[in-house]
Amino acid sequence: MYEGAVQELIDELGRLPGIGPKSAQRIAFHILEADAEDMKRLAQVISVVKERVKFCTVCFNVSESETCSICRDERRGDDIICVVEESKDVIAIERSRAFTGRYHVLGGAINPINGIGPEQLHIRELIARLGDERITEIILATDPNLEGEATATYLVRTLRPLGIKISRLASGLPVGGDLEYADEVTLARAIEGRRNTAQPAPAAPLVRTAPPSQEPVSAS
Structure with missing residues (x-):
């Protein structure tokens, strides 16, 4: 366990899908060691995404407008x-x-x-x-x-x-x-x-074979 903000960052990163404890710790220390300006840009992009991006009112795809580009495409x-x-x-x-x-x-x-x-x-x-x-x-x-x-x-x-x-x-x-x-x-x-999916696949035809003939065996 780390102290204060470092552990809080690791905990928050660990809540992301596909990020385990070790990955969260590795990313946290990468953030600590990275250039401050790069991390500020990353934080700003995350903030902008949360502010601007929403879901299309028609198809629920991500969009910065009321409807996405696919729904608007005539x-x-x-x-x-x-x-x-x-x-x-x-x-x-x-x-x-x-x-x-x-x-x-x-x-x-x-x-x-x-x-x-x-x-x-x-x-x-x-x-x-x-x-x-x-x-x-x-x-x-x-x-x-x-x-x-x-x-x-x-x-x-x-x-x-x-x-x-x-x-x-x-x-x-x-x-x-x-x-x-x-x-x-x-x-x-x-x-x-x-x-x-509305039509089930046709069943294989049932092939009946005649039973083998039971002929008496002659004594030699």
């Missing part, structure tokens, strides 16, 4: 909405250049252990958007892990009665991985090969 199609967990997933899919529709950011995934249920996500707002008759398909692009699959399953069950085509990203994305780490080619193939 060249994009209005018939397909791609549903993702976080804003970073929007950037990942945009890098693939395989999708030209609209997005809806849920703000996370269903995770009962962390107290995140459907009520904490932007699902009600998604359902409200589906009142637009131009929308013909929903692509579920949640992460291919336990929480993402649970979220996708819930959305399929909730949205299916609305009669809109629901598809899921196709194979190509590694199970247990995050969209932000997928390369452009993998994401492009996943989007182009998405499957319809």
Whole structure:
């Protein structure tokens, strides 16, 4: 344990996702040893981000305006909405250049252990958007892990009665991985090969074989 401000800095850094105690301590001492002007700029950027950046009132992507640049882009199609967990997933899919529709950011995934249920996500707002008759398909692009699959399953069950085509990203994305780490080619193939979740895959035909003949064995 360190004294005063140093320990407070380590504690605050340790609250960030993916930062353990050792990483927090290493970052804290880097801040202490770094040039003061560099750290002032970092603190200023953090302050500006918290002041300026908000969430799009339509799709909940990060934006410095009331609506994000994607929602304002009239060249994009209005018939397909791609549903993702976080804003970073929007950037990942945009890098693939395989999708030209609209997005809806849920703000996370269903995770009962962390107290995140459907009520904490932007699902009600998604359902409200589906009142637009131009929308013909929903692509579920949640992460291919336990929480993402649970979220996708819930959305399929909730949205299916609305009669809109629901598809899921196709194979190509590694199970247990995050969209932000997928390369452009993998994401492009996943989007182009998405499957319809409303129609279960046909069962394999049952092939019946005749039992072997039971001929008497003659005594020699």
